[in-house]
Amino acid sequence: MSADRAWGAVPGLVRSAAERYADVEAVVEGRTRITYGELGARVERAAAACVANGVRLGDRVGIWAPNSLDWMVAALGAVSAGAVLVPLNTRFKGAEAVDVLRRSGARLLFVTGTFLGTSYVAALRRAAGDGDGPGPLPGLPSLERVVVLAEDAPADFRTWKDFLASGEGVSGAEVRARSAAVSPSSPSDIIFTSGTTGRPKGAVITHAQTLRAYEVWSDLAGLRRGDRYLIVNPFFHTFGYKAGVIACLMRGATMIPQPVFDVDTVLANVAAERVSVLPGPPTLHQSLLDHPARTAHDLSALRLVVTGAAVVPLRLVERLRGELGVDTVLTAYGLSEASGIVTMCRRDDAPSVIASTSGRPIPGTEVRIVNAQGTPLGPGTPGEIWVRGFNVMRGYYEDRAATAEALTPDGWLRTGDVGVLDDSGNLRITDRIKDMxxxxxxxxxxxxxxxxxxxxxxxxxxxxxxxxxxxxxxxxxxxxxxxxxxxxxxxxxxxxxxxxxxxxxxxxxxxxxxxxxxxxxxxxxxxxxxxxxx
CATH class of the missing domain: 3.30.300.30 (ANL, C-terminal domain)
Structure with a gap:
């Protein structure tokens, strides 16, 4: 059964997880521990508040905050109310965040209070305090409400607690009706990624694409019920949100969000929570292996690592398996314009294949290597990577020119990355046309x-x-x-x-x-x- 038929859209996945895994631990955050049943109830309450605050089907809702339980509840609540999620990079400065909010036309924003010593509210005010808009930030005329994911908020913003309370007059039946109105073919999120021009472009991905892609990811990775997943990858990125939150909802795995990568915290979490799944870039795993106090922590529960985003040394794969006893180490390649996943290694691949390639195309996806004229090249010859399949974006949000430049008339995505296919169809990334x-x-x-x-x-x-x-x-x-x-x-x-x-x-x-x-x-x-x- 395909993911879109099973759940329809992300709201259906949340509801299904709350029912199927009702008593399974869903999220661990400090001393807070909630089950999937409790997570479902929190998401429904957040969705009710979104409805009460005027969020309509197709409205864009931004979220600018680090990994946390509140991020999950706010984001999934907005999507369950029919909104299109616009995650903002927590490393952005105020002007960068305001640019994405303005271009996406976001009507509602969830924002953290202070993170890493920076007041995000103050940064927003500095960057969008001037203008003639009617809302809380005059420089963002489309933005009607700002909700601070904290106990305190300025007078013209709302606290998270007050926002949730505002939805108490919206019935559960009304929330479920709204969620049911979300079509699998509707956009689920817009992931803004900067291109070679320096102007952010928003890749539009649908609910059906998201669910199908991360059903495939979960199958290939071997994610399963009972896994305990430390999510260090940022939620604003597809790797964190979809290979993390969405995949866990599908399988009933326990989510342990970590807001900042800190190797000491990772070690402590892996040991204390018996973490079994730890995806992330190679630098994360290298830092873990090289930490002087690593042997003082019990890391024996780790069984699955998925990495990518850079060249992966064979020695790293061997050390993860040999020193930490990790059964499954996989590499993958993806980009926001292709739902975050294009190729992936398989669990029975040799370590040399996992270290030297990014695996083979996922089911339902084609990969082609072409020359400057778009002519396909054979194995062993480097060229630009083109991708076609269910996972390719609908286009860039309100940017026809950039969409036409990225997508061919017959549906191929020009990735701008240079790669080589071997005789077995494994992809090796060799360079980046875009200089990224x-x-x-x-x-x-x-x-x-x-x-x-x-x-x-x-x-x-x-x-x-x-x-x-x-x-x-x-x-x-x-x-x-x-x-x-x-x-x-x-x-x-x-x-x-x-x-x-x-x-x-x-x-x-x-x-x-x-x-x-x-x-x-x-x-x-x-x-x-x-x-x-x-």
């Missing part, structure tokens, strides 16, 4: 970073590349041309950048140059810049 690099599991896009750095008054020209980093995999290096007479230092530019953009985007090093190498058409020759890296 990955910082500790987060995609960093040079064009976007260059655009922001170019706003500094002392910067005349700038180019950013990714360079190897032992801890994070890759980090940014900026090549900067100063304006005449400027005495800008690298430390000053980095400090300025930390105030202007998410931390993973901030270049770790700056090299000042008289001019950037360019070709006859004026394009920066990034190959020459990469050649300068020792």
């Amino acid at each position: 690099y990955i910082v500790g599991g987060f995609n960093a896009y040079p064009a976007e970073i260059e655009q922001r750095l170019g706003l500094h008054p002392d910067v005349a020209d700038v180019a950013v590349i990714g360079v190897p980093d032992a801890r994070l995999g890759e980090v940014g290096r900026a090549y900067v041309v100063r304006r005449p007479g400027a005495a800008l230092t690298g430390d000053e530019l980095i400090a300025w950048a930390r105030r202007e953009m998410a931390n993973y985007k901030v270049p770790r090093t700056v090299e000042f140059v008289r001019e950037l190498p360019r070709n006859a058409s004026g394009k920066v020759l990034k190959g020459e810049l990469r050649a300068r890296v020792p």
Whole structure:
């Protein structure tokens, strides 16, 4: 039975999980422990509050908060009321968050209070306090309500507790009727991802795509009832929300959300909660293996690791299996425009296949390697990766030009990544046409970073590349041309950048140059810049 026929849409999955796994522990967060039955009741209450606050079918609802039980309840409540979820990266600065909220036309926003020493409410006010909009943030005219996931909130915002109380007049029957009206073909979420132009683009994914993709993911990974899943991957990312929350709802696994990656906390959680499933980027598992106090913790319950997002050393796979006794280690490849999953290794693959490739296309998906003219290439020949299947997005939200550029008329998604297929159909990622690099599991896009750095008054020209980093995999290096007479230092530019953009985007090093190498058409020759890296 296909996922969309089984559950229809995400609201049906939540209701089904509450019934099928009613007494199974659903979420562990500190001292809070709730069952699937209790989680279902909380989600229904949040959905009632969304209805009471005017959320309609198809309305966009933003959420800007770290991994938590409240994130799950707010997000699933909004989706159960028929909204389209717009998750915001917690590393965003205020201006970056406001841009996504404005472009998505979000009518309701759930936001954390203070996280990592930053007041997100204050950041929103600074970035959207000016304008002529009627709501709580004048610079966001579509945004009608802001709910703070905390006990305190400014007068024109609402606390989470007050928001939930506002839905008490909405009956359970009304909530269920609203949920039933959500079509499998309707959008379930819009995942905004920055492209090579630096302008965020929102990949529109439907309920049916989400459910089918993560039924497949759960099958291939071997996720099962009784698993205890530490979700370190951020919920704003498909890996955290869908391979985490959605997959657990399908299988009845226990979710243990962790808001920030900290290796000491991971070790403590894995030992104390008998964690059996720990997906994440290779840097997470490398940090775990190399921690000096690792042997002081009982990690014997770990049985499943799914990784990707970077080159995976064979030694890492061997150590996870040998030193930690992890039965299943898998690698995968995906992107937001393809529901987060394109290829995946299988559980009986050899360690060398798992370490050197991202596996084979998932069922219902085709992968093709093509040359610059779009002509298919044979095994062993590198080219651009094209993907076609049920998992490919409907398009970019309200961006026809970008959609036409990404999708061919016959449904192929041009990924912009370069790869090679072997004779068995396994995919190996070799390069990125888009110059994207990955910082500790987060995609960093040079064009976007260059655009922001170019706003500094002392910067005349700038180019950013990714360079190897032992801890994070890759980090940014900026090549900067100063304006005449400027005495800008690298430390000053980095400090300025930390105030202007998410931390993973901030270049770790700056090299000042008289001019950037360019070709006859004026394009920066990034190959020459990469050649300068020792």
